[in-house]
Amino acid sequence: MTTSLATISETITRDLAMKIIRGTLSDGDMLPGENELAVQYSASRTSVRNALHVLSAKGLLSIQAKRRSTVNPRELWSFLDTDVLGWMEEVGISPDVAEQLVVTRLMFEPNAAVLAAANATARDLAAMEDAWTLMSRGQQQDQVTLFEEGDLAFHTALLKSCHNPFLMSIGNALSAAMMLSFKQTQESSVRETEHAVEQHRLLLEAIRLRQGVKARECMRDIILSAANRHLWTTLPEKYTHLI
Known part of the structure; x- marks a missing residue:
């Protein structure tokens, strides 16, 4: 052949x-x-x-x-290109690139959570809940693939619930980068992600109750708590204005 x-x-x-x-x-x-x-x-x-x-x-x-x-x-380099991200993942991304991924998420996702709290429909909430359930099952069963699938699905569903086509386009471009960010800040065992699962539940509830400020805080805490465990002990001063 x-x-x-x-x-x-x-x-x-x-x-x-x-x-x-x-x-x-x-x-x-x-x-x-x-x-x-x-x-x-x-x-x-x-x-x-x-x-x-x-x-x-x-x-x-x-x-x-x-x-x-x-x-x-x-x-x-086109850092939002899925091939480039995949190649970088194989090689292993450097700490400074991992840090910039987190900074990008801090700039983007907390405010998206505010918009989701204002615009989410019952269908949107159901999609986020299904994704959270998948995350939770992955955590309980120690199945990395299941947990990652639920994690990405949750954040994708949140972006869809903003009902803003521009944010959705940005989100589609960022989705592969987000997954790489998740992997860089993930615990060695998925069983250790119980706190992260609970944080996502609190975020979902804030969105369900239309609590925009609370949703922003929850999303910020999700990103920062993962970064604090794996990239830095406290948020570097140069990024404090982001929160």
């Missing part, structure tokens, strides 16, 4: 991406030319070119006419 052009291109894309994310290829490094890469990967120039364009679209490379592709600095 022959390997498809897409599969070859995807293999090259992933291999080069992992080298960039691991730092084997650093900011400003120039990649070999298309012909050299084609020989290196035993592939066609078309497959190589496709791979380079994918990496360029994701911000990892810059491509200029008649020049070799150049590795971009990390701040130009």
